Amino acid sequence: MATVTTVNPATGEDIETYTQITKDEAFAKVDACHQAFTQWKLRSLEERAEIIKGIGKALRDNKEDLAQLMTAEVGKLIGDSRDEVDLCAGICDYTAKTGPDELADEKRDPSNAARGLVTYSPIGVVYGIQPWNFPSYQVVRYAIASLMAGNGVLLKHSSLCIGSGLMLEKIFKEGGLPDDLFTVLVIDHDTSDEIIAHDKVRGVTLTGSDGAGRHVAEKAAKVIKKTVMELGSNDAYLVLEDADIDLATKVCAQARLYNNGQTCINGKRFIVTDKVYDAFLEKFVARFEGVETGDPTKEGTDMGPMSSTDQRKDLHEQVEKSVSKGAKIACGGEIPDGPGAFYPATVLTDVEPGQPAYDDELFGPVASVIRAKDDEDAMRIANDSRYGLGGGILCGDTERAIELASKHFDTGMVYINTYGVADPSMPFGGVKDSGYGREHGGFGVKEFVNAKAIFIGSD
Structure with missing residues (x-):
């Protein structure tokens, strides 16, 4: 079976070797995530917010261990790694505070019914493909918003920082997230394409180069799935x-x-x-x-x-x-x-x-x-x-x-x-070859939801 070894870029020394899982093993994890989603989507917005707040606490409790691992895997200054964990915890706090209002049902007055409701319903499993430069933030940015919306979350992290992704999986559980709802997939690119096509995966988000964005967006478009692309730039x-x-x-x-x-x-x-x-x-x-x-x-x-x-x-x-x-x-x-x-x-x-x-x-x-x-x-x-x-x-x-x-x-x-x-309070995303869609600022929690119209004839 194929393996991936993470390397400390400051010293050139190996850190850890991971075995990539097979397509069948990956699909089993997708199915388990979907099953967890079927229960999570029924939890109230307030219940979800409490757990997300708990994830923020767990991030702070594990701050030094996570920061040291990120610095070892990708060479970030240790102070920047600590700041990154603080930012991730802040995203949890912000989402827990604002998420219930952002996702609350909205009343409408349609001309063809007595009244109307717009509900922001979760869509299912969201698959995230993330880079190495912010091993925690890139993950938390999409995962917390998707979880707040009621979705399940999959992560394919960069091969440079697999350890950080797996540590986040443990931290999320420590914060109170149910099993299988956030799942790391240690897979190759071919299996990743298969995950995009999996019928239980309903949305795909990628942060990476515009070349990677074109590939993933094309794969998702062929199976008519919503994507968010945060791609490169020369600001x-x-x-x-x-x-x-x-x-x-x-x-x-x-x-x-x-x-x-x-x-x-x-x-x-x-x-x-x-x-x-x-x-x-x-x-x-x-x-x-x-x-x-x-x-x-x-x-x-x-x-x-x-x-x-x-x-x-x-x-x-x-x-x-x-x-x-x-x-x-x-x-x-x-x-x-x-x-x-x-x-x-x-x-x-x-x-x-x-x-x-x-x-x-x-x-x-x-x-x-x-x-x-x-x-x-x-x-x-x-x-x-x-x-x-x-x-x-x-x-x-x-x-x-x-x-x-x-x-x-x-x-x-x-x-x-x-x-x-x-x-967390300001939208994040770009235009042109830098991608589309927005994260943060109340926009991210609505990227992977079904804005559902409900027409009510009479009470």
């Missing part, structure tokens, strides 16, 4: 003429390097108007040159390794290809000697269309700095992308930035004079 951060340069360089460096540069809504293209370009670039490069890369378990380390040597190889090839097409390296750009998957904080300039640094997603600590003629040109360049997940505006006039964000920036999320990852 643009605009530094406009009236920006505070010290603040801009601080925010943009954080936006690029957070989570070792491996976040879908990291800033990736930094579009700077000509008037402030030189001043920005000098301070921006200085910040990157000052980044200390090292052991992610030690407090004070600025940046840990990339998640794997394969990921590093892909990133470096993108850098080299961009340079071959005219980009210049302002700092970094060389693979260091020694063990692990480390890569330096890197800044590229002279970035233009036709280069991976302009057109594609560079999933690692590499910033593309692009010169714009003026503010209007900066917005044009920002939207000149097949992606549209997030982005940022550094600007002295906040009201003007809000207008640009709401009327002109073609993305799902915009940060003005700040950088952040996610908040």
Whole structure:
């Protein structure tokens, strides 16, 4: 039987070996999840909320063990891993508090009946395919919303962080979730396609590359199943003429390097108007040159390794290809000697269309700095992308930035004079090749429900 071994990207040492289950074993788990769903869907919204609140407590009770495992598996800074667990617990708290109201029956006054009701009924088993960069958050983001809605949940986690997925399964049970309602499937890609087609699976959600999204969305479409896709991006951060340069360089460096540069809504293209370009670039490069890369378990380390040597190889090839097409390296750009998957904080300039640094997603600590003629040109360049997940505006006039964000920036999320990852109260998702559907903010709990119309002739 096929096995998968997780590897510590900071040391190159093996962590654990897991055996992939067969198709028949996976199908048995799907059936068990569906059976658990048939009981869970009958629980009241308030009962579900109490259990989800309990999962939040269990996450906090296991915070250090889960954080240490995430850092070991994917190289996250230990402080970031602890923050991630806190965010997951916060999502549970928010969902438990707001979920019952979001999913409550709604009264309507139809013209063809005495009265009407809209109910948000659970649809069944939801299958999630998740990446490694946030081993807990990516899972909790879709799973808690689906559970609150009354669905069952399956997880195929990245092969890089199987241990984190299995620990979450235990934590969910510790929090009071009934058996089989949240189930991890350690399977290969072929079996995953079979799970999508399984008649008990009613919805599919994926976080990953746009290539993976196309494959999974096509498989789901062939069997007419609802999907939510949170895909890649090359988010643009605009530094406009009236920006505070010290603040801009601080925010943009954080936006690029957070989570070792491996976040879908990291800033990736930094579009700077000509008037402030030189001043920005000098301070921006200085910040990157000052980044200390090292052991992610030690407090004070600025940046840990990339998640794997394969990921590093892909990133470096993108850098080299961009340079071959005219980009210049302002700092970094060389693979260091020694063990692990480390890569330096890197800044590229002279970035233009036709280069991976302009057109594609560079999933690692590499910033593309692009010169714009003026503010209007900066917005044009920002939207000149097949992606549209997030982005940022550094600007002295906040009201003007809000207008640009709401009327002109073609993305799902915009940060003005700040950088952040996610908040349970705000919708998360993108447009164009960055996918469709929304999570968080009251939207996520309704992605996989049946908005059912009930017409009542008389009481």
